[in-house]
Amino acid sequence: EPEVTQTPSHQVTQMGQEVILRCVPISNHLYFYWYRQILGQKVEFLVSFYNNEISEKSEIFDDQFSVERPDGSNFTLKIRSTKLEDSAMYFCASGTGWYTFGSGTRLTVV
């Protein structure tokens, strides 16, 4: 069964550093998403991406976040200057009608 692949599974970064989280969506999907889950809390929508542009974003998705589909297969989330409160599990998802979630990247900012 097709999967959404996220790399790395765990990333540790220093506060203030830039980090890029990578995702390979399912190949024929048209919509791509990033969600965030702070430890012990609910899963929260960050951004959706369709037709090479952001279709919707949440209040969390401020100027320090950006998304890109640099080629035909990858979908990335960049955090420009990480803060301690960015520590969370980040889930990528893709879907045309329904979502398939990746297994997540646990980001730890120290």
Place this chain on the structure above:
Amino acid sequence: AQKVTQAQTEISVVEKEDVTLDCVYETRDTTYYLFWYKQPPSGELVFLIRRNSFDEQNEISGRYSWNFQKSTSSFNFTITASQVVDSAVYFCALRAYGGATNKLIFGTGTLLAVQP
């Protein structure tokens, strides 16, 4: 505004007991989708079920069953004869049908601990 409430933060049961996880939602949309996801300790989100608002039939899948009641805006999830492997956080989620948004709104989750 859309909202999902899972009032039970933690439930602990002994193996083989039945357990029901509650989910209450709010939406102004007349058509929408409801979901349940399982998040085991390893952290991934495992899709369990999707239900659309115009199909109120209850569903059973093995030991799992779902009770959708539009009149009370509830979409409850029952595990029959629980097993230790059912221990996880369970999330209920809501999504609009069509329109400009297709984001999922998650509840805060219910941590289910099944003791041997």
